[in-house]
Amino acid sequence: MEGHPQLRQYYGIFRLLYSLKITLTYPSIQAFHERMGANSGDWFVALSNGKDVPQLKAGLYMVSPNNPDSVHNQNSMHLAAIHELTHFFIFKKAQGDLPIWMHEGIANFEAGKFGTNKAYFKTKSIDHMAEIWETQGIPTLSMLSTLDSDVFCEIGGYAFSYTLIEFIVQRWNFETLLKLIQRFDRFEEILGVTQDSFEADWRAFVTERYLVHHRWATQK
Numbered sequence: 304m305e306g307h308p309q310l311r312q313y314y315g316i317f318r319l320l321y322s323l324k325i326t327l328t329y330p331s332i333q334a335f336h337e338r339m340g341a342n343s344g345d346w347f348v349a350l351s352n353g354k355d356v357p358q359l360k361a362g363l364y365m366v367s368p369n370n371p372d373s374v375h376n377q378n379s380m381h382l383a384a385i386h387e388l389t390h391f392f393i394f395k396k397a398q399g400d401l402p403i404w405m406h407e408g409i410a411n412f413e414a415g416k417f418g419t420n421k422a423y424f425k426t427k428s429i430d431h432m433a434e435i436w437e438t439q440g441i442p443t444l445s446m447l448s449t450l451d452s453d454v455f456c457e458i459g460g461y462a463f464s465y466t467l468i469e470f471i472v473q474r475w476n477f478e479t480l481l482k483l484i485q486r487f488d489r490f491e492e493i494l495g496v497t498q499d500s501f502e503a504d505w506r507a508f509v510t511e512r513y514l515v516h517h518r519w520a521t522q523k
């Protein structure tokens with residue numbers, strides 16, 4: 304596993320949840336997709352259900368990490384487990400609704416994982432953000448709050464959301480992020496800035512950190 308300090312801790316908790324039967328694993332992608340009633344690509348290997356899927360009880364569902372199939376490998380399956388486990392904690396902790404950029408951004412941030420569903424994610428995620436930046440511009444926070452998961456993927460939602468969480472933890476700290484999870488309705492009070500200035504500062508952060516120095520940008 305990669306060197307993210309929280310990974311091992313979480314993996315221990317994951318095994319505990321598994322032993323309590325809060326986590327269910329499936330022997331193959333086919334068996335998992337059949338149970339989820341989903342017709343998705345092979346990247347869809349895990350799901351954390353709070354109340355979004357009413358026909359499934361709350362818990363974590365995933366393909367066995369020992370049988371990851373074409374898109375994932377064992378390491379990326381473990382990261383997927385931590386990603387889903389983080390969703391589970393957020394569901395338990397949040398006192399109100401959170402935008403999707405908070406849910407997915409924190410889940411990927413905790414998994415130490417950038418943004419794509421593929422095993423080799425970092426370069427691809429940055430390439431994807433650069434491509435979107437050049438063709439349509441950085442998505443707005445309201446775009447990153449879309450409830451349409453296809454649109455979220457197309458606008459680089461996973462990668463840009465990761466950078467939002469990275470920005471919050473760097474500019475403020477991890478405790479502030481936890482407060483936001485609990486009381487997102489107090490966003491401006493917790494961060495001490497307006498939504499607009501938060502958004503403008505994040506755009507500057509992501510541009511400077513990932514986009515202006517991107518190899519494609521220098522070719523222009």
Ligand SMILES: [Zn+2]
Binds near residue numbers: 386406410
């Ligand atoms: Zn997720």
